Amino acid sequence: MPSSFGGFSSYFRMDQGLGFFFFILSCVCLGGPCSCSAHTDSIKPGEGLQFSKPLVSAQGTFTLGFFSLDTRSYLGIWYTSDVNNKKVWVANRDKPISGTNANLMLDGNGTLMIIHSGGDPIVLNSNQASRNSIATLLDSGNFVVSALNSDGSVKQTLWENTLLPGMKLGINLKTRQNWSLASWINEQVPAPGTFTLEWNGTQLVMKRRGDICWSSGILKDQSFEFIQTHHNIYYFISVCNDNEIYFSYSVQDGAVSKWVLNSRGGFFDTYGTLFVKEDMCDRYDKYPGRAVQEPPTCRTRDYQFMKQSVLNSGYPSLMNIDTGLGLSDCQAICWNNCSCTACNTVFTNGTGCQFWRDKLPRARVGDANQEELYVLSSSKETGRSLYYWIWISELKLEKFWVSSGETGNKEVLPCRGSGKTGDRKKAKSLEPSVSGITGDREKEELESFVSSDSKDIDNVKLLSFDSIKAATNNFSDENKLGEGGFGLVYKGKLSKGQEIAVKRLSRDSTQGPEQFDNEIRIAKLQHRNLVRLFGCCSEGEERMLIYEFMPNRSLEDILFAPAGGKMLDWNTRCKIIEGIAHGLDYLHRHSILNMVHRDLKASNILLDRDMTPKISDFGTAKIFEPNASEVNTYNVVGTRGYMPPEYAMGGAYSQKTDVYSFGVLLLEIVSGQRNISNNRAMSLVEYAWKLWGEGNSLELVDPAVMDPAVVDPHARTQMLRCIRVALLCVQNRAEERPKISDVCSMLNSRTGDLPNPNPPPFCT
Incomplete structure (x- = not known):
């Protein structure tokens, strides 16, 4: 079954038949019973699944149905709770069908097939049929065809497209079936792409069209030499016997986890841990685990592809209309052809390749007949360009070029300034060292702005x-x-x-x-x-x-310390809650950039001497267009327990992502407990929902602030209001959550009824 992440998908693939697997471990309802209404989860012999009628697993965890990308249609599986329906498995990735006239059928012999108007049926479980069979979508995400006994009980599982949890990478020595993770061609084409991930018995190996370009290093003592992972989350399994050789992993506390191999060779997990960076196989610089290789004799190590607007590119010198090729393939072909200077894909869905031999002039703003190509160039050809930037006061980035003296070359210096592009007298260097400049005039000019200690640029x-x-x-x-x-x-x-x-x-x-x-x-x-x-x-x-410097360090350091709760009385907690909300409201609405933080958590809230909260760590923040509802990304970054389901599982983030994180943080501040804890069977969010449903919300409040002699009726009302606001923030669907501006109003208001929250993720 493939895993989909922000539009890019990866598959766990068997060499025989259409068995594809996605590499994901999940426990959907953490620690507590969740109920769902009954759904159709099975197909019986002679029955069919129509294009518009999906199957839903018994507890509502997964949905199986048809979906369309561009003009092609596929049969896939996705999380029911994922509002973006990001696919975690695709059955007919190699054989897309045209249009929407298709059905999934289980015939009287137990053969599962896709019937469509565009050609022969697509058989999914050939040579394993039984007359008394049933096809069922399980709550594990597996879609299985099982033989039944006369009493209706399962006799034998005949065909299984996924294994959850504990997916395997490796080989079955008896059947010779290989299990490997394979990328999509691109986000619009789920067919097998350029990269695969395999297990060679001791380590993970990434291949590019069959050639090894990276390895993880040998698995030893629960760690890989060249992979940095969340060691407190993963447990790795390696098996080697007469029957099979494989690698697998499990996740502690039943957390949701995806390991994703995208179409550019990037390999990462749900938590934003980057195992292998994108385009690693296209580069020759030092990188942990990279296979030793030399560039072609006509290239040097500093050559790379740059996406550029060129002028009058004309007809390509060569074209390959093979729709099984993606951009990474085009770049690899161009790289190894010494006469190739640029490349791009052919079709609108990002497949096929076209190549140019001539050197193409770069376009300028306003030029007609522009076309974006991936141009292969060396830093020597661009004057040893070091791509640093001047910071323009209007919040635009511009390159700053300075002549490099007698050589006549030009270098981009690491500068940031507040003046116009090219105005060197207003530029101030970020780098005190000016050894890269050979001209005396340029040295004097730059050194006049760089002291031995510091300079100010826009208050930095x-x-x-x-x-x-x-x-x-x-x-x-x-x-x-x-x-x-x-x-x-x-x-x-x-x-x-x-x-x-x-x-x-x-x-x-x-x-x-x-x-x-x-x-x-x-x-x-x-x-x-x-x-x-x-x-x-x-x-x-x-x-x-x-x-x-923040003398009180982070909220996490105090809130979760053994005696930390006593340092935070209720009034201080209210001050912290309101301060975080106002800071987030500034980022979302009032700042000139309209930021989405994406990693709001207790450790990223710093406290000054007066316990005033300060939101920190904007490294993963993204500028968000005011009129945009959401943005998708395949590089999910964040912290387990603070990410909403649409972001953790589908890569879709918006300002409501921060609202969800704030809701979790609010519950932690009120209770003095972490959302995810080894000391509690269910998450704090689930526990708060359970107590609210029972009318016992005050049981959630930290005992350190619940002294009857100190807590007055007004404080109790505040506590209940905070818990209710938090539950509104952690509702399952993003559109149901309030805006942070509304949250500020709710927290500051002493009157007015609050709406009843809908269930948080995975619970009813």
Whole structure:
């Protein structure tokens, strides 16, 4: 069964027949009984499933039915609760049908097939038929054809398209069936794509059209050499015996997990952990696990494909209309052909290849006859371009070119400025080192703006590496505050006595470069409930972000500490709740960028000396168009327990994603408990829903603030209101959740009835 993630899908595939598998582990109802109304989940001999009539598993977890992409139709399975219907399995990925005139039939011999008007039936379980059979969609996501005894009980499972949980990667030595994960061609074409992921007995191996381009390193002591995972979530299984050789994994606490291989060779999981970055197989720089290979003699390691607008591209020199080829295939073909200068796909669905041999002129804004192509170029041809940017006050990014002296080449210098493009007198360098400039005039000009310590650009200080090194006592362990996806965090003190927190980008970080750019980009946002970016450093390979220091550290550090609840009385908690809501409202409505944070959680709420909350960590934030309802992504980033179902399972995020996270955080603040805990069978969200349904919501409140001698009737009313608002925020469907502006009004109002919440995900 394939897994779909923001439009990109991956499949677990057998070499024989149409058996495809998606690699996902799930427990849909965590720790508590959830009820659903009865649905049709089976097809009996002689019955059929019409195009518009899906099957739904017994507990309503999965839906099986037909769907269309472009003009082609497929039979697939998806989570019933996923409002975007992102597919986790596709039966006829190699054999799409035209139009909507199709039915899924189980004939009298137990043969399951797709009957359609465009040709011969597509048989899904050939050579395994039985006259007394039934096809059933299980709540595990498996779709099985089973032989029945005369009393109606299952005698034997004849055909199974998925195995959940505990999907296998490997080989059955008896039947010679291979199980491998295979990418789609692209988001519109679910046919097998360029990349596969396999198990070779000791490690995971990624292949590009059969050639190994990456390996995970040997699995040892529950870890891979070249994969960073959530070690507290996954349990890896490796089996090697006379019958089969395979790898599998399970997830603790019944969490939902997807491992996704996308059409660009990116390999990642639900939690945003990047195992292999996209286009890794197209590059020759050092990367953990990359297979050692040399570029063609006509290329050098600094060649890469850049998407560019070119002028008057004319007819391509060569065209291949094979619809089994995707963009990655086109780039690989072009790369290995020394006469190829650019490529693109042929058809609107992103398949087929076309190639150019001539050097194409770049188009300028306003030029007619423009066409976007993937142009192969070397940094030498572009003047050793280093793609840094000047920050324009109107929030536009422009390149800043400076002549490199006698050579006549041009280099993009790492600069950010507040003036017009090309106005060097207004540009200020992010990098104190100017050794890349050979002209004396340029050196003098840049050095006049770069001191040995710092400069200000739009209220962001540019600090030298040496000054930060001194401030953190050479990044000593005593100064270390913590570690995150960006890298290590240190406490420091500048020469004038100002205390700072320093995030130092790890060279192995997968989110660091993007977070660095994001944080700089939103530095203009100013609000009392947002942490202030004090400065940054970009020197050599070093990238650091400098923040105002928060003496009370994070909300997580206090709220979940053994005696932390006593530090947070009810009034302080209300102050924190309202501050977070107002900070989020500023991001969504009042800031010039309209941000979606995407990773709101207790550890990202910092507390100053007065316990004023400050939202931090904008590395995964996205600018959201005011008129857009939602955006899809295949790179889901966030934290388990704080992500709504449409985002965790379908990759769709919106401002309501933050609202859901706020609802979870609100319940945690009220209760003093984590949403996901090993000490509790059900999640905090489910527990709060259960107590609310029983009329016992106050049992959720942290005992540290429930002292009858301290808590007055007004405080109890506030507690009940907060719990109800939280449940409104964590409703299953995004459109049912309130806007954060409405949440602020609900929290601040002492009167007025609140609507009754609908169930959170997976419960009724």
